[in-house]
Amino acid sequence: MADKFAWITEEMNALEGQGLRTTIRTIGSACGPWMVVDGKRVLNFCTNNYLGLANHPRLKQAAQEAVEQWGVGPAAVRSIAGTLELHRQLEQRLAAFKGVEDALYVQSGFCANQAAIPPMVGKGDVIFTDRLNHASIIDGCRLSSAKILVYEHCDLADCERVITENIGQYRRALLITDGVFSMDGDMAPLDQLFELCERHGIITMVDDAHGEGVLGHGGRGIVDHFQLNGKFDLEIGTLSKAFGVMGGVIAGKKVVxxxxxxxxRPFLFSSAVTAADTAAxxxxxxxxxxxxxxxxxxxxNTRYFKEGMRQAGFDIGASVTPITPVMLGEATVAQxxxxxxxxxxxxxxxxxxxFPTVPQGKARIRVMISAAHTQDDLETGLKTFTSIGRELGVIG
Structure with missing residues (x-):
């Protein structure tokens, strides 16, 4: 009998040959500037722990106290019997933090996009979306059954062209962009996109996963950075990056x-986030x-590390945030x-x-800087990157 999974072996071998097979490493310690990975203590330039909160004593204490009071799981979806007082407290605090009317706390940032998009648009509607938007946005758009029209990355002129050519043919329109693009570290021209959408009566939505805790006053995000507080119809966020915990947030106007x-559907049909995560x-x-x-x-830390990488001769792309892509080209070189x-x-x-996380020929090492790194940590990183860059002929 033929092996019905032989095609998987062939595809996996092809990925290996192209340098695209993902190696999943195992973490043996709490998330911090130094971690145990596959049994070895290493300097961590990989996680999204922007502010060093993932192992912060106050967050751990809050989680421990919540377990004692609330137990380990709500045992229900939010809409039936799973909405804790803690959930509503967090939603109110996040809404106030972002300067919006209301917020909804869901299981993850990925879930937040899947939860928010289909209720806003459907068959007969249109979504205008940046070419480099996150996979969770792409999946949320597909789930909506709306027409999906892509504009070139952060290209306001192309966005306006796509809108003006199509806007009158659909019932409702929604524009979605990442705020900070996770692979390149660049920012959407949010103020200009907002003005464009206002002219055409388009619903606005921004995914601020990599802007929360990073941009704006005290980390209030990209909407605050552009002084558009309360004006964007939907702000999507995650509590798993700068906030150091878990969960997603959908924030905006109360009616929405x-x-x-x-x-x-993720809110209605998936169990509520634990009390421990919520308290943290x-x-x-x-x-x-x-x-x-x-x-x-x-x-x-970001300015220090980026300047050191530039002086060493590395190409760090168009990043204007702590995300630092070290551009290497071929996937085999990056591996x-x-x-x-x-x-x-x-x-x-x-x-x-x-690829497919980034385009072919655009492979990279993505360095994630944290407030938890010391200057010695950054110096160690710069020295090692420079040495290996010279060994591989990436820099002179």
Missing amino acids: IDWIRQKA CLAAVDLLEESTALVQKLWD EFSRRLFAAEPGIFAMPIG
Whole structure:
């Protein structure tokens, strides 16, 4: 009998040959500037722990106290018997933090996009979406059954062209963009997109996953950065990056959030986020409201590391945020660079990114800077990157 899964082996071998097979490493310690990965202590340049909160004592204490009071799981979906007082407290705090009328807390940032898009548009409607938007946005758009029209990345002129050529042919229109693009670290021209949408009566939505805790006053995000607080119809966020915990948030006008509560399938059909996660998120909001020091340290570290990489001769793309793509071109080069970083002493944990996450020929090492890194950590990283870059002929 023929092997009905022989095609998988063939495809996996092809990925291996192209340098595109993902190697999943195993973490053996809490998330921090130094971690145990596959049994080795390494400098962490890989996680999204922008502010160093993933192992913060106040967040851990809040989670532990919540377990004692609320138990380990709500045992229900939010719409039946799973909405805790903690969930509503967090939603109110996040809405106030972002300067919007209301917010809805869901299981993840990925779920947030899948929850928010289908209730807003459907068959007979149109979505205008940036070519480099995150996979969760792409999947949410597909689930909506609306017509999907792509404009070139951060290209306002092309966006306006696509809108003007199509706007009158559909019932409703929604424009969606990432705020900070996770692979390149560049920002959408949010103010100009907003003005364009206002002229055409288009619903606006921004995914601020990599802007929350990073951009704006005290980490209030890209909408605050552009001083558009309360004007964007929908802001999508995650509590798993700068906030250091887990969960997603859909924030905006109350009428819109109320509608999404009625219609969002991840909210209606998937169990509620645990009390421990929710309490830890509340503690993170407390920290961000109390002080801007962590956000400032993140940006100080970002400027220091980026300047060192530029002086060494690396191409770090168009990033204007702590996301630092080290552009290497071919996936095989990126994989070898990552392996050598890990094997160095001390080792550096920085994973290669290749197709289909980024276009063919645009493979890279994506360095994620954190407020938890010390200057010595950054110096260690710069020294090791420079040494390996010279060994591989990436820099002179």
